[in-house]
Amino acid sequence: MLGKTAGLLSFLGIGLYFTGWIYRWAYFSYFQLEVTSLDLPFESFLIVPIQVFFGNLSRGDFSTLFRTLWTAIASFILLPIIIPIIFNLIKFSTQKLDKFINKLGWKLLGWIGKIKRPKITRNIQSFFYFAEINYQDYDQALIKEIVIIFWLLMTLFFLGKTQGNLDAIQDAYNETSSLPVVTLITPENQLPLGRKIRDLTDNPNISNFRIIGDIELYKKLLERDYNNKTDPDFPQVIWRLLFDTNGQYYIFPSLPKNAPSNVSPPVVVIQQSDGGEYTIILSPEAAGNN
Template identity: 40%
Template sequence: MSPASQNSTSANLLGSFASLLGVLGIFLYFTGWIYRWAYFGFFEVEINTLNLPVESFLLVPIQVILGDLWIFIRTIIVVTITVVLIQFTLWLIRSPNASIPPSTSKLPISRFTQKLHGFWLLKPLRSFAQLFPQPFRHEIVIIAWILVALFWLARWQGTADAYQDAVNNTSTRPIVTLVSPSDKMALGRNPDDLLTNPPLKNSRIIGDVDQFKQIFGRETNDTTNPEQPIVWRLLIENNNWVYLFPAMPPRAKANQRPPVLAINTGDGRVQLLILSRPKIR
């Protein structure tokens, strides 16, 4: 082999490797973004407001794919189903004449597959697919099904991890104690008198009053069970915003969500938002 041929082969290998890394990076970022979108969406926090570093999204897929044995087994199952769906989709958009070998065209299974392949709703899809070169068609199908699989894997794991962190007994989020001047925030207890509600004379409220009342008076203990303390955990601290939530009891339902207090301490002031799940009418 001539030096020119060797250089050309090396360049092609490097180009293919660089393309593979680029596609892999896109898949990893997509998986990490969907995972965090599902995780913070569980707490009604919009991920685009957090300004998380881009590189952090590339590490999250490890939890989605290799978090534990069950997660790994689930990943293997999803990969298997995805491969089957890719092959099935490629078969559907293939030309009918190339789908069934002539030697097997009289078999019952072959006649069934011919009818399925010739279903009238698939003809427009097949005609549209024929507008693109065959390699490009295959790449679109493969990438589309991989993205679908990654989306559901990341969403399932993000929601599951968020629920685990929302429940007090299984939460990995740190327990937090917030101390602020009494004239800065309407919520909170006086450490010397935990039975007295703070005055609200100088406070103003916009929004659902019931949402505020559900927390007011229950900052430290559950009013239905005074001996049961309320454990507050830190969701995230980002750009002068501190997100806190009261951990849910072990018997919490899968569709239950804790309210989240978003506290802004910038400019020496304390702004408080209460985020909760939209009410289903």
């Protein structure tokens, strides 16, 4: 009983980690980040599946739970149909492969016999004897378990990827994002973005910085690096914190509700340098929204 329990717990841990990894991969891929390059703790991959299976029930959102239940019911109905189909496909393919190997073997043996090499002939015969595939020798219980495990992994992949994409899109738009609003304060000339607090009209001094890449993208970020709530015509941009780790802060300007569905926000990585100082202010939402 202990052995079965340990095996079940091991399989459960693998399934949870797989689901969490797929969720993280889909989520951060939306923001053009590779999950393998991020220093994420191992245990976080085991906790994330709770979000994948149940969603945010505290907000009254039951769509994720309904999707999980629907997927489980569909799997329960389809598996008894899929397993016999897999068995028949294996039987058909192995029979065809048997005929091909036998046909090839006889032709090869006939060719080897012409050159009168008994030792080579015996080796070829032994090879094709062990290469013959008999469907009846297969462990059908093992094949059934393999099909079930493969189907479960496909199901977990679907749930993790779907929920990861949905959560990323939700967090990218300002009106639906649950990520904290971030305000970054640094000494002057520490970053190539940002404005003077007492003179927001003064463009950042970028004479000491160099650039590689899309200059237009950088100019667009310069136009969106702060909010001017006193000007109703000024485009309001809320910066949010994606996550932080080891002195790196990943922040991005959240998208307005009228942004195209195929657009993802740019991510700015703030790296703490030796001797550099900065202040991060986090808030559930931007000031003045209430």
